[in-house]
Amino acid sequence: MLHLILFLGFGAVCVAGAVNLLMQRHPINSALSLVVVMGSLAAEYLLLGAEFVAAVQVIVYAGAVMVLFVFVIMLLNAGEEEETKGSRVAVIFGIPGTLVGSLLIAWVLLEHSGTRSVAVGALPGPPKTIGWLLFHDYLLPFEVTSVLVLIAIMGAVVLAAPPESPRREN
């Protein structure tokens, strides 16, 4: 019972953070709302029983990725966004469209893809299980992903490196 209340509570915080992220006009407030979303997602994972995923969510997303976001916003000293009036079409069709779309996705996922709902606290998530899955059952996808990350790192290094000094004319 307590688990369920907490689960719904953190879910509400998560959605509120996401809405706030869109409503805020200052980039740093939006970034901080995203931190709240990440944090409450971690709490949801924890309540489902996936404690390792929850901890990694906090360390990687809230602790590293979002810190870099905030860092960049601070460095560029980005100001407030200018507000446009917004198109009426977006309001009239956008909001109902989003609602219908998300309901449709939820229905398809629940009814047709063979997914089962997970009881609170029943997700197998100790570090040992995850390690076994990553380095045994899914070793190839794991390694491919790491190569992908390596490519991204190399791309960042190439982009960030100072341009080669122009060759001297003889």
Place this chain on the structure above:
Amino acid sequence: MLSVETFVAVSLIKTVIALAVLLTAVAYTVWLERKVVGHIQNRWGPTRVGPFGLLQPLADGVKFMFKEDLIPPHVYKPLFIAAPMLAVVFALTSIAVIPVGNTISIGGIQTSLQIADVNIGLLIVLGVTSLGVYGVALAGWSSNSKYSLLGGLRASAQMVSYEIALGLSLVGVLILSGSFSLREIVDAQSGTYLGFIPRWNIFPQFIAFFIYLMAAYAETNRIPFDLPEAETELVAGYHTEYSAMKFAMFFMAEYANMITVACLASLLFLGGWHGPLFGPPLLQALLPVFWFALRIFGFLFVYIWVRGTLPRFRYDQLMAFGWKFLLPLAIANLVVTALVVAVRA
């Protein structure tokens, strides 16, 4: 199993005790630092308030509370006020998963000397400390002052960079003990090598300990890595614009982080609370806590000693040291440890 009511009551009591001890320890670490640095520099340090200046932290606390709380006119107020709170909350939270001794039983209730015994304790400490960057970064940004902003930027870049080396240095210990639970890591260090050397992780993992030490100094913004608040360049860095209790919160956060780092070092590398046990049962139950506190004291003393001895790095030296020396060293240490463990298994 305890009933829910007893569990809540016991947890509450443990939380109150842990927080009270932690805050007192924070106050007296400040006193210790002033005293030790004073003696290193051939001064006396605090002497006026109480014997040996022992009541100085109390006087400081009262002063902080009654000082005028200035808020400069051009700050971004919500974050300016929230930043010191974030810093102190994240600094104090990690004590919740740190064990300080064995299980004890009082009046038929068995309880471990730890607020929450979770099996991913180490990850929780790392996660909470990685969130501590926000307090510093947001304080620097929201102050709307160039010194604060530079301090905040330096702090966040430095903390993110050294977090990697810090994390990797701990993986070696994790491989040796095979658990994320701080209690199990300590239990794995009981016994001796060759009959007389205690089985502490610092002996097989001395390189990791060195990396941890360096990264910990950088993570807590201490000399020789205190660039974020380098007073000769940045006035006081990210907390330049803060006064009274808000400044005190940053101060408390810094010392609480030092204590957390010292706790982790004792648990992961120095054998936790293991030590000779003797005497009546009550003494036997409390001696581990004493041995643990002794290690923390030793670690903090080294912290202060380093502060009294070393000059400050340049910022490019700090970054080069972190990325080009500590990180490769940590990876090499990790690979060697993994190979040795795999060959033995």
